Amino acid sequence: MAAEGTSFADITRELNRQAIVTCDGQKLSRGDQVQFQRFDTIKKKHWSATTVAAIVRDEIYIGTRIWGKTRCSMHTGHKAVLNDETEWVRLENHHTGIIDRELFKKANEMYPKKRRMVAESRTNFTLERRKKQSALMICANCGHSLLKETEHLLKCSDARTNGDPVCRSLVIRREPLEENILGLAHQYAASMLEKGKKASSKRQCEYKEINTAELQKQSRQLTSEKMKLYDDYKDGRIDRDLYKQRAEKISVQLEKIKRKIEDAENSKKLLEQNELSD
Known part of the structure; x- marks a missing residue:
C-alpha cells in the first residue's frame, strides 16, 4: 500500500478497521515483554502511523541487519544517544528477507525519510523538552494521550487513525481541565x-499508653511503700508524727499520679474517638 502511494495514516486506518493485532499485542499473546511502558494503561490497542512508518522503513524485512544505531553516553548522563546514519554498520543478506527489495525501495521512495540532525543534540533537546511538558493526560475512552489541538482545546491523539467515534468527537477545553x-x-x-x-x-496515643503504664507502676510502688511505712509504725520502729508526715507526703504523690493517669486515659479515648470518626 505504501508503494502504491497510500499514506501512513490511511494504512493505519485500514489496519485498525480490519482489527489486525498490533505488534505489542502479538508480543503479549506470546508472553513476551513490551518496551512501551504505558501499554497496560491503554484500553484499546490500535496501530499508529509512527509504527507503520517504522515498519515500512525497517531494513530487517529485506534481510539487512544493522548495528550501531545508538551509543552509550558517558558524559551526558543519559543511557544512550542516536548515531548518524553514516555511522551505522550494515550487514547485507544477514538472513532471508520477507519483503522484495524492489518493493521496499519503491515504498521508501514514495515516502523518503527526513534527514535527522546530529543525534546527540537532538536527543538532549528531546529529553529537555519532555522535562518541561505538562502532566500526562490520557483519553478516558481508549487510554491514549491527549494532545493540544489548539491553544484552548485538547483531543485524543489516537482519534485520527482508530476510527472510534467517541475518540473522534472528544474535545476537551484545557482551562477547566487544568x-x-x-x-x-x-x-x-x-x-x-x-x-x-x-x-x-x-x-500520641502510643505515647499516652507508655506514659500511663509508667504512672501506674509508680503508683503501685508508692502504695507498697505506704503499706510498709504503716507496718513500721505499727511495730514501733517509727513514731506517730514521723509516720503521719511521710504518709501524707506519699498520699499527695499518689493523688498527683492518679490525676495524671485519668488525664492520659481521657486524652487517649478522645484521640481514639476522633480517629474512628475520621
Missing part, C-alpha cells in the same frame, strides 16, 4: 496533611 487537576492536587495535598495529623495522633 482547574480540575489543580483542585485534585489540592485535595490530595490536604488528605496527605490529614494523614500526617492522624499518624501524629496515633503516635
Whole structure:
C-alpha cells in the first residue's frame, strides 16, 4: 500500500478497521515483554502511523541487519544517544528477507525519510523538552494521550487513525481541565496533611499508653511503700508524727499520679474517638 502511494495514516486506518493485532499485542499473546511502558494503561490497542512508518522503513524485512544505531553516553548522563546514519554498520543478506527489495525501495521512495540532525543534540533537546511538558493526560475512552489541538482545546491523539467515534468527537477545553487537576492536587495535598495529623495522633496515643503504664507502676510502688511505712509504725520502729508526715507526703504523690493517669486515659479515648470518626 505504501508503494502504491497510500499514506501512513490511511494504512493505519485500514489496519485498525480490519482489527489486525498490533505488534505489542502479538508480543503479549506470546508472553513476551513490551518496551512501551504505558501499554497496560491503554484500553484499546490500535496501530499508529509512527509504527507503520517504522515498519515500512525497517531494513530487517529485506534481510539487512544493522548495528550501531545508538551509543552509550558517558558524559551526558543519559543511557544512550542516536548515531548518524553514516555511522551505522550494515550487514547485507544477514538472513532471508520477507519483503522484495524492489518493493521496499519503491515504498521508501514514495515516502523518503527526513534527514535527522546530529543525534546527540537532538536527543538532549528531546529529553529537555519532555522535562518541561505538562502532566500526562490520557483519553478516558481508549487510554491514549491527549494532545493540544489548539491553544484552548485538547483531543485524543489516537482519534485520527482508530476510527472510534467517541475518540473522534472528544474535545476537551484545557482551562477547566487544568482547574480540575489543580483542585485534585489540592485535595490530595490536604488528605496527605490529614494523614500526617492522624499518624501524629496515633503516635500520641502510643505515647499516652507508655506514659500511663509508667504512672501506674509508680503508683503501685508508692502504695507498697505506704503499706510498709504503716507496718513500721505499727511495730514501733517509727513514731506517730514521723509516720503521719511521710504518709501524707506519699498520699499527695499518689493523688498527683492518679490525676495524671485519668488525664492520659481521657486524652487517649478522645484521640481514639476522633480517629474512628475520621
